[in-house]
Amino acid sequence: xxxxxxxxxxxxxxxxxxxxxxxxxxxxxxxxxxxxxxxxxxxxxxxxxxxxxxxxxxxxxxxxxxxxxxxxxxxxxxxxxxxxxxxxxxxxxxxxxxxxxxxxxxxxxxxxxxxxxxxxxxxxxxxxxxxxxxxxxxxxxxxxxxxxxxxxxxxxxxxxxxxxxxxxxxxxxxxxxxxxxxxxxxxxxxxxxxxxxxxxxxxxxxxxxxxxxxxxxxxxxxxxxxxxxxxxxxxxxxxxxxxxxxxxxxxxxxxxxxxxxxxxxxxxxxxxxxxxxxxxxxxxxxxxxxxxxxxxxxxxxxxxxxxxxxxxxxxxxxxxxxxxxxxxxxxxxxxxxxxxxxxxxxxxxxxxxxxxxxxxxxxxxxxxxxxxxxxxxxxxxxxxxxxxxxxxxxxxxxxxxxxxxxxxxxxxxxxxxxxxxxxxxxxxxxxxxxxxxxxxxxxxxxxxxxxxxxxxxxxxxxxxxxxxxxxxxxxxxxxxxxxxxxxxxxxxxxxxxxxxxxxxxxxxxxxxxxxxxxxxxxxxxxxxxxxxxxxxxxxxxxxxxxxxxxxxxxxxxxxxxxxxxxxxxxxxxxxxxxxxxxxxxxxxxxxxxxxxxxxxxxxxxxxxxxxxxxxxxxxxxxxxxxxxxxxxxxxxxxxxxxxxxxxxxxxxxxxxxxxxxxxxxxxxxxxxxxxxxxxxxxxxxxxxxxxxxxxxxxxxxxxxxxxxxxxxxxxxxxxxxxxxxxxxxxxxxxxxxxxxxxxxxxxxxxxxxxxxxxxxxxxxxxxxxxxxxxxxxxxxxxxxxxxxxxxxxxxxxxxxxxxxxxxxxxxxxx
Numbered sequence: 011x012x013x014x015x016x017x018x019x020x021x022x023x024x025x026x027x028x029x030x031x032x033x034x035x036x037x038x039x040x041x042x043x044x045x046x047x048x049x050x051x052x053x054x055x056x057x058x059x060x061x062x063x064x065x066x067x068x069x070x071x072x073x074x075x076x077x078x079x080x081x082x083x084x085x086x087x088x089x090x091x092x093x094x095x096x097x098x099x100x101x102x103x104x105x106x107x108x109x110x111x112x113x114x115x116x117x118x119x120x121x122x123x124x125x126x127x128x129x130x131x132x133x134x135x136x137x138x139x140x141x142x143x144x145x146x147x148x149x150x151x152x153x154x155x156x157x158x159x160x161x162x163x164x165x166x167x168x169x170x171x172x173x174x175x176x177x178x179x180x181x182x183x184x185x186x187x188x189x190x191x192x193x194x195x196x197x198x199x200x201x202x203x204x205x206x207x208x209x210x211x212x213x214x215x216x217x218x219x220x221x222x223x224x225x226x227x228x229x230x231x232x233x234x235x236x237x238x239x240x241x242x243x244x245x246x247x248x249x250x251x252x253x254x255x256x257x258x259x260x261x262x263x264x265x266x267x268x269x270x271x272x273x274x275x276x277x278x279x280x281x282x283x284x285x286x287x288x289x290x291x292x293x294x295x296x297x298x299x300x301x302x303x304x305x306x307x308x309x310x311x312x313x314x315x316x317x318x319x320x321x322x323x324x325x326x327x328x329x330x331x332x333x334x335x336x337x338x339x340x341x342x343x344x345x346x347x348x349x350x351x352x353x354x355x356x357x358x359x360x361x362x363x364x365x366x367x368x369x370x371x372x373x374x375x376x377x378x379x380x381x382x383x384x385x386x387x388x389x390x391x392x393x394x395x396x397x398x399x400x401x402x403x404x405x406x407x408x409x410x411x412x413x414x415x416x417x418x419x420x421x422x423x424x425x426x427x428x429x430x431x432x433x434x435x436x437x438x439x440x441x442x443x444x445x446x447x448x449x450x451x452x453x454x455x456x457x458x459x460x461x462x463x464x465x466x467x468x469x470x471x472x473x474x475x476x477x478x479x480x481x482x483x484x485x486x487x488x489x490x491x492x493x494x495x496x497x498x499x500x501x502x503x504x505x506x507x508x509x510x511x512x513x514x515x516x517x518x519x520x521x522x523x524x525x526x527x528x529x530x531x532x533x534x535x536x537x538x539x540x541x542x543x544x545x546x547x548x549x550x551x552x553x554x555x556x557x558x559x560x561x562x563x564x565x566x567x568x569x570x571x572x573x574x575x576x577x578x579x580x581x582x583x584x585x586x587x588x589x590x591x592x593x594x595x596x597x598x599x600x601x602x603x604x605x606x607x608x609x610x611x612x613x614x615x616x617x618x619x620x621x622x623x624x625x626x627x628x629x630x631x632x633x634x635x636x637x638x639x640x641x642x643x644x645x646x647x648x649x650x651x652x653x654x655x656x657x658x659x660x661x662x663x664x665x666x667x668x669x670x671x672x673x674x675x676x677x678x679x680x681x682x683x684x685x686x687x688x689x690x691x692x693x694x695x696x697x698x699x700x701x702x703x704x705x706x707x708x709x710x711x712x713x714x715x716x717x718x719x720x721x722x723x724x725x726x727x728x729x730x731x732x733x734x735x736x737x738x739x740x741x742x743x744x745x746x747x748x749x750x751x752x753x754x755x756x757x758x759x760x761x762x763x764x765x766x767x768x769x770x771x772x773x774x775x776x777x778x779x780x781x782x783x784x785x786x787x788x789x790x791x792x793x794x795x796x797x798x799x800x801x802x803x804x805x806x807x808x809x810x811x812x813x814x815x816x817x818x819x820x821x822x823x824x
Contacts, residue, residue: 022350032351035312039355039401041708042308044362047394049301051367053294054393055384061207061283064137065240070100070247071208071285072237072254077272083208083285084533085237085277086268088228089261090129093237096257099250101242104132105235106206109218110530113485113647115184116171122679123167123183125220126206132221133162135240136206141165143179143198150197150223158182160223161194165202167219183220194222207286207380208236230261231270231535231544232606238282251279270535270544286379292777293698294378299771300456300705303449305397306404307712310442310449313405314716316348317439318723348406356398360391373700375693436723440756443720446713447760448767450706451797455768457706458789459779460699466781467692473585473623474526474560479684480658481525484669485647500575500640502672503553503648509668511555515656520555521640521648526625527687536605536636538592547588547634548625549607551648556637557583557620559651567599567618574617574639581639583618588634603636614638628691629780651684658683698778710797714804721753722808746809753805754798761794 060066072093074082085093085105093103107127114123130146139145145162153159161183172178182193205217224235241250254277261268261275268275280288287294364386374381484506491499503521510519524530535544556562557569565586574581582603589598601616626632640648654661662681669678689696772784782789 031315035315035351035405036355036358038308038311038315038712039352039405040358040362041712042305043356043359043394043397043401044366045705045708046301046305046397047359047363047390048366048370049294049298050393051363051384051386051390052370052378052381053298054387054389056287056294056378056380057291059380059383061286061380062205063207063282066283067281068241069136069282070239070241070250070279071282072239072277073280073285074233074271074275075278076269076275079271081278082233082271083236084233085235086228086230086233087224087226087235088230088265089233089268089277090235090237091228092257092261093239093254094129094131097239097253099242099245099253100239102131102135103237103239104135105129105224105237106132106208107224107234107236108530112220113185114220121171123219124217125222126218127224127226128221129224129235132206132238133200135238138200138204140198141201142168142176143196145198146223151225153223153225155225156192158192159194159225160197162198162200162221163196164200164217164219165204166217168199194220207282229606230265231267232533232546233271234533237277239279247279247281254279266542267535267544270546290378290694292774293694296456296775296778297698297701297705299774300453300702303453304705304709304712305401307446307449307709307716309401309404310446311712311716311719312351312401314439314442314719316344316405317442318719345402345406349402352398352402352406355401356394359398360386360394363390363394373697375690375697377694377697439720439723443713443716443756444760444763446709446716447757447797447801448764450709450713451761451764451793452768452771453702453706453709454793454797455764455772455789456775457699457702458793459772459775459782459784459786460695460702462782462786462789463778463780464692464695464699467628467695470624470628470781472526472628472688473621474562476684476688478653478655479559480652480654480661480665480681481649481684481687482652482665482678482681483647484521484650484678496640497575503640504572506650506668506672507553507555509672510650510652510665513652513654513661513664513668515661516652516654518555518559518653519650520557520559521553521650522556523551523648524625525649525651525684525687526560526623527628527691529626531626533633534605534607534636536603539602539604541592545588545592545634547584547636548632549605549636549638550625551640552583552637553640553648553650556651559653560623561653562623563621565619565621566597567616569618569620570637570639580612580614581617582614583620583637584616585620585622585635585637587622587631588636589616589619591634605636628688629695649680650678695778695780710800713797714800717753717757717801717804718808720756721749721805746806749809750802750805753801753809757798757801757805760801761797765790765794 061069063069071083072085074084076082087105090103090105093100097103105128109124109126112123112125113120115121128146130148130151133139133145140162143162146160150160163178163183168174168178172181178196178199181196183196184193200221239250241247258276367384367386371381371384484503486499486502491502507519507521510516524532532549533546534549535546537544552570554569554571557564566589567583570581570583584592584598592598592603593601598616598619602613603616604611604613606612620637622631623635624630624632625635650665652661652665658681665681666678768790769785775784
């Protein structure tokens with residue numbers, strides 16, 4: 011212990027004499043440790059920790075594979091009922107529909123309500139108990155449509171809207187339609203902080219205000235229920251999968267319409283936690299690997315600085331050795347100094363990590379599930395400690411071996427401090443620079459591939475033109491314009507559309523039930539005349555003018571018009587994907603399709619074919635689409651789309667005035683440019699690009715500093731040689747090029763090593779890239795040229811300084 015205390019005192023005194031050196035090493039290491047610790051906190055929370063649900067390791071997600079449909083997280087109500095009644099591998103099976111926005115009225119105030127449909131047993135499956143009232147029972151699922159039914163509200167809504175009063179149980183939650191419409195009775199309140207964790211794209215990770223019991227009767231073709239099961243005691247996932255395959259074989263035999271999504275439907279079972287993180291796991295692991303490279307670059311820089319420090323002290327250490335200090339004692343002094351630096355850097359790095367986590371939570375667009383639980387907990391702090399110890403070894407080991415080498419000791423005694431530690435020190439620093447350049451190449455190439463991905467997404471043909479389109483939700487007073495009179499409601503929207511189109515600067519206006527890329531969809535099954543199998547499609551109700559406003563190309567037939575709402579026969583418009591898949595090689599115009607909505611069979615004729623639109627995500631084509639006239643079903647609120655030549659701020663007052671003049675009875679809300687929806691759909695890529703780009707910048711800055719330091723060191727070693735060359739008549743340019751060559755060779759070797767490493771690592775990035783290969787030569791070449799250029803720039807200053815050496819002064823100092 012006494013030796014350790016003495017070594018620590020020596021190390022602190024040495025660092026106190028050269029504070030600029032200590033600040034440089036501590037700052038470099040703290041940056042690497044902080045970045046790695048911050049990303050590890052995400053890995054720990056999202057990938058390594060379990061879910062908040064009770065015994066979450068028993069929870070399983072069902073995903074459908076059928077033909078072209080792979081990994082679709084939904085089942086039909088018939089399949090759900092079958093699993094609930096007959097499965098022996100699961101103790102219970104539950105389901106939830108997609109979240110949607112409704113509007114409620116309390117004390118005369120109307121407000122949006124995030125709502126979700128669940129099976130009665132969902133909360134018991136998750137191990138959730140109410141803080142007030144009761145949970146759903148099977149009786150709540152059997153209440154006929156048109157009657158009040160029941161609802162369970164969130165703890166947040168209970169506090170916010172009802173003041174946390176216990177008399178909330180038994181109250182009815184009224185919608186905007188007033189007392190004439192069904193109003194579910196509040197039967198329970200969920201615990202504070204409860205979240206149904208199903209992943210960031212499910213809209214469930216946001217807090218749901220109101221849960222309603224599923225009352226949709228069993229059917230087999232329309233799959234919209236996300237299914238979660240809890241494995242029975244002693245049952246493995248493989249055994250449950252075997253049972254599920256047998257059950258689905260029976261479903262296909264008994265219910266042919268179950269192949270609406272594709273032939274031979276099969277449910278793949280996945281642990282719920284794995285399912286939630288399946289989309290983000292590759293990106294998080296890639297970021298973790300990237301930050302690991304930044305950490306290694308930081309350690310390399312610190313080791314290079316420490317080698318320079320040892321070179322300056324080589325004569326001092328050699329004297330200690332001559333006076334009897336052992337090789338281990340000298341190495342211990344260097345290692346102790348490294349330990350002190352790493353320890354201080356670790357503390358500072360933990361602070362950087364804390365700030366990094368705060369920044370991460372601030373800029374996260376909602377693409378990382380469970381990210382709200384990321385914090386600097388004991389596990390993360392332990393990781394920072396371990397990282398500090400690793401840093402001690404990585405950046406202190408080579409210098410300590412170098413410092414205690416007998417060869418270096420003897421050379422220093424013979425030639426003095428200017429020897430710089432000999433050829434081994436030179437090779438060590440050169441090797442460190444090569445590794446730094448290689449790691450930077452990997453990081454910058456990965457960043458370049460993400461840049462290409464982002465640019466490709468921005469130029470993807472969405473099937474519509476989002477520029478200069480403003481969307482807003484036009485809410486109708488359901489009491490004045492009841493659901494049972496769709497013609498009256500349609501007239502309100504038609505008048506609003508006409509009024510919007512007359513606003514100066516507005517070139518077109520229309521409306522749609524669900525705005526493209528808003529995260530919502532309505533999947534229904536249909537069957538074409540003369541065909542046996544049912545198929546699924548994304549259904550949207552539109553107002554006249556929608557396609558013209560969105561500039562969705564008309565490929566055949568015509569658009570929907572006002573006359574289609576009271577025409578002699580129901581009509582629809584389909585997209586090109588549906589037309590090609592349903593009637594390959596045939597003319598779809600005039601074809602008839604049968605479909606069902608709210609247990610009402612319908613039959614419609616195709617009058618037009620439009621281009622396919624990416625309405626769920628920019629990076630996925632999505633499903634076939636069917637568009638219906640408004641009065642085929644009475645929707646509560648439509649979203650209007652307006653194409654304008656003016657700024658949204660300039661046109662917004664006119665939009666509100668138009669709604670007031672028409673007399674919708676409600677204010678407009680959710681005003682948003684269509685460009686915002688497109689940008690939000692690319693948030694995950696933008697977020698990954700931002701983080702990877704930041705890491706790449708840090709790595710290349712550290713690498714440039716490393717190249718500069720190494721070339722400066724090599725130039726200092728050759729001062730006498732440069733003096734002789736100048737004395738013998740060497741021109742300034744020749745001396746500059748000679749020293750530039752040092753940096754160029756190191757940089758080129760590092761670039762080549764990094765390119766080889768990226769060829770192997772690139773395949774891990776394939777899952778997060780879009781329309782660009784992991785081995786894209788353009789990206790590789792661009793990054794390589796940029797890094798070589800930066801390496802040359804970093805080498806130029808010391809090379810230029812070498813050309814100005816005074817031959818007499820250089821020879822005199824040597």
